[in-house]
Structures are given as C-alpha cells and as structure tokens.
Amino acid sequence: MTTEAPPAATLRTDARHNRDRIVETARRLFAAKGLDVTLAEVARxxxxxIATLYRRFPTKEALIIEAFTxxxxxxxxxxxRALDKPDPWQAFCSVVETVCAMQAVDKGFAAAFVSTFPDAIPLDDERLYLDSxxxxxxxxxxxxxxxRPDFDRNDLxxxxxxxGGITAESPEAxxxxxxxxxAFLLHSFRADLVDPEVPLPPPAPLDLRHLVCPPPD
Known part of the structure; x- marks a missing residue:
C-alpha cells in the first residue's frame, strides 16, 4: 500500500503556520526575557x-528583525510625527518619551530600537530614516x-x-x-539649565548593541 503525499497547498499552509508560530513565540520570549533567548528555546x-526554524530563519538576526517588524x-x-511638530524641544522629547515607554514593557525592544542604527543589522530605508x-x-x-549643546548621540x-535597568512587578509600574x-533625564538635557562653568565629562564610547544584542546562535 502506498501513502499519498500531502497536497502542495497543505504543505504551504503548514509551513506558513509554523513560521507564524515561530515569530509570535519569539516576540513573546524577546519581550519577556530580552534577546539572549536562544533559537533552541524559540523552537522548543x-x-x-530546530531544523524547521533554521529553514525559515537562517540567522538569529533574521528572526529578530521579523519579530520586531x-x-x-x-x-x-x-x-x-515628531519631525512634523513645530516645537523642536517637544519633538525631541516626544521621541525619547515614546521609545522609553515602549522599552519599559518589552525587554527586547532596546535591541530592536538600536538595530535601526548603522552597523547593527542590515539596513533598509526605514532604518536609515530613523537614523537620520x-x-x-x-x-x-x-x-x-x-x-544642551553637549548632548551627544551616544547619550541616547x-x-x-x-x-532598561528598571525592574517592576507589573507593566504598569x-x-x-x-x-x-x-522626566528627570529630559530636565537635565535642557539648554537653559547648563552651567558653563561645570562641564560634563566627555561622552562615553557606548555601543548599546553589544550590550543588548548577543551574537547570533
């Protein structure tokens, strides 16, 4: 007796469901634990x-990009929206406030956000737009x-x-x-509060992606 192979349409549907399940699971795990979650855990x-996962996403970066689309x-x-605001200070503050609020409830978000900057992951037009x-x-x-004139890109x-170091018992907290x-930090960024006689130390040579994005499995 021979067994007929499943129709191609069924295989495509199963493959799509597997892919969607992988992405949704990765999104939840990255949000809860950050990007140190392994591909093996995502697959499990x-x-x-794990072979199925690698067929869909050959690298961890590919899965990260898809999970945070x-x-x-x-x-x-x-x-x-910020670039359309007439008040430059309010525009700057709105981006910082919104991004930090998103990060507060998603441990993987800082990495996703930093991934929009050069050399983190392959760039596309959207990431270049965010950067510029x-x-x-x-x-x-x-x-x-x-x-303040001494604000540096690394200060972001x-x-x-x-x-990202905030820990709390609930997303609301x-x-x-x-x-x-x-609010405290933005207050310290205001130019009218700068004391020219008390300069800041030089900017730290930070590269956040190395702190929040471990090498792919």
Missing part, C-alpha cells in the same frame, strides 16, 4: 524542530537653543541603558517608573 516553545514601523511613525530622523531632531533642538544609548526617570 514553538513546537517545531511592528515596533520598527512604530518607531518610524514616532519619528515622522533622530539626528535631525537633535540638531533642531540644539539650533533652537532648547537642547546611555539613556536607554538606564531606562514599569511604565510609571520609566516616565519619571525620563
């Missing part, structure tokens, strides 16, 4: 073999005399590191703590 929690789009939207958009917001706020990494921390 998804109910698929919605967050990438939201980041782009946040920057786009944030630089423009910083420069506008400085030109308007609102953002420093801010995200501080915000984490967001509340993040909101207060960010």
């Amino acid at each position: 929690r998804s109910g698929v073999g 919605e967050q990438f789009a939201e980041c782009a939207s946040v920057v786009h 958009g944030f630089d423009e917001l910083v420069q506008r706020a400085k030109d308007a005399g609102k953002l 990494a420093l801010l995200l590191m501080a915000n 984490a967001v509340a703590a993040s909101r207060r921390l960010v």
